[in-house]
Amino acid sequence: MDGLTQFLYTIVPWLLGLSGFATVVALLTTIKHALDMRRASFFILRQRSRRKFRNSLAMTALFTMLTAGILFSPQARPETADDTVRPAATDSIAPTPVRAVNSASIPRVTMPPTVTPTAAQSQGPSPTAPFIPTSTPTYSPTPTPSSTATPSVTPTPTTTPTPSPTVPVLEAILTPVTPFATLAAPAELSELTVSAGIQVSGAPINPGTEFEEGRRALYVAFDYDRMVNGLLWRHIWFREGALIGGETRIWEWGRRGRTYFLLRPTGGFPAGQYEVRLLLEDEVVQTARFTVINQ
Numbered sequence: 001m002d003g004l005t006q007f008l009y010t011i012v013p014w015l016l017g018l019s020g021f022a023t024v025v026a027l028l029t030t031i032k033h034a035l036d037m038r039r040a041s042f043f044i045l046r047q048r049s050r051r052k053f054r055n056s057l058a059m060t061a062l063f064t065m066l067t068a069g070i071l072f073s074p075q076a077r078p079e080t081a082d083d084t085v086r087p088a089a090t091d092s093i094a095p096t097p098v099r100a101v102n103s104a105s106i107p108r109v110t111m112p113p114t115v116t117p118t119a120a121q122s123q124g125p126s127p128t129a130p131f132i133p134t135s136t137p138t139y140s141p142t143p144t145p146s147s148t149a150t151p152s153v154t155p156t157p158t159t160t161p162t163p164s165p166t167v168p169v170l171e172a173i174l175t176p177v178t179p180f181a182t183l184a185a186p187a188e189l190s191e192l193t194v195s196a197g198i199q200v201s202g203a204p205i206n207p208g209t210e211f212e213e214g215r216r217a218l219y220v221a222f223d224y225d226r227m228v229n230g231l232l233w234r235h236i237w238f239r240e241g242a243l244i245g246g247e248t249r250i251w252e253w254g255r256r257g258r259t260y261f262l263l264r265p266t267g268g269f270p271a272g273q274y275e276v277r278l279l280l281e282d283e284v285v286q287t288a289r290f291t292v293i294n295q
Contacts, residue, residue, distance in 0.1 A: 016070045023063040030056035042202045043257045177250050181230030183281065190223040192276060192288035202258040209290045214268040220276055220288060221260040227251055231280060235261050238275040 033056050037049035195204030196211060198219045211218060220235070229252050236246035245263050253259050269292045278286040 012070060012073070016067065019063055019067040019070055023060065023067050026056055026060040026063050030060050043253050043259045044200055044202055046254070046257070177232065177248055179230055179232035179250060179281075181228045181251075183226075183228060183231065185226055187227050187280060187285070188225040189278065189280075189286050192278060192286050193221045194276065194288050194290045195219050195221065198260050198262075202260060204260075211269065211290065211292050213271045213292050213294050215292070216268050217262050217264045218269060218290075219260050219262045220278075221258065222278070222286065223258045224253075225256045227253070227255055229254065232282070234279050236277050236279070237263050238277075239270070239272045 030053060033049055033053035037046055037053055040046040040049055193204045193207045194209070194211075195207040196215065196218065197205035198221060199205060202221060204219065204221045229250075231251040232248070233251050234246060234248040237244050244265060247261070271292050271294050274290050274292060276288045276290075277284050
């Protein structure tokens with residue numbers, strides 16, 4: 001048992017040194033990733049630096065706790081050979097005469113009353129939860145025309161109801177999401193660029209207005225400024241005037257940068273005329289048109 005204790009006393013300083021060195025390295029790496037995240041100009045590079053920053057921060061916390069555990073462990077504080085205090089032999093100590101003390105000569109000290117704080121005073125003011133507005137999309141039922149057969153010799157002409165000019169929206173686009181911010185000033189969005197691919201930096205690959213039939217995905221890139229996280233935005237796609245897809249999301253890419261969205265229709269893009277609309281808070285802010293042709 002003494003050998004094991006001596007071994008622990010020997011190895012603890014080495015473990016403490018290695019753990020402290022790893023903590024410093026992890027902290028420097030975390031600072032580097034934080035600076036890279038602030039200097040990144042594109043959204044994808046910021047996302048990559050943010051993931052590295054989180055991993056380095058977790059490693060810093062882990063090594064810090066490991067260093068603290070080693071530092072405050074019992075093995076890190078070796079005991080002395082004999083810490084107990086042994087009383088000396090009673091026969092070598094001469095008894096000390098006890099002098100009587102008059103109790104009347106001792107001044108009396110009056111202690112102030114102890115004030116115990118109540119539960120309401122110790123807890124302090126309770127925090128108030130922030131108010132988050134919620135919005136639930138409402139749907140108006142579409143009247144179903146009913147036909148009643150009327151026996152008559154002369155047929156009565158019927159009128160076909162004219163469809164409303166409102167833009168149809170798929171159920172998938174109306175995904176229930178709750179925005180938690182609004183624009184204080186109009187946002188600045190560049191023109192939408194349709195392309196066949198996208199680079200890691202967010203730059204479009206082979207942009208254009210004509211694409212071959214059967215392509216599985218098309219990308220739309222744009223630059224933005226004065227945006228606010230928490231905004232409601234959506235993109236919708238039309239072919240020959242008919243809605244074919246889209247998505248509703250909450251903005252989470254910061255105030256300024258470049259980003260993109262895409263569409264993957266089942267079976268690829270057939271030939272036809274297409275239109276893409278970008279909406280902020282249910283208002284169309286940018287539009288792009290392109291053509292898919294037969295080969």
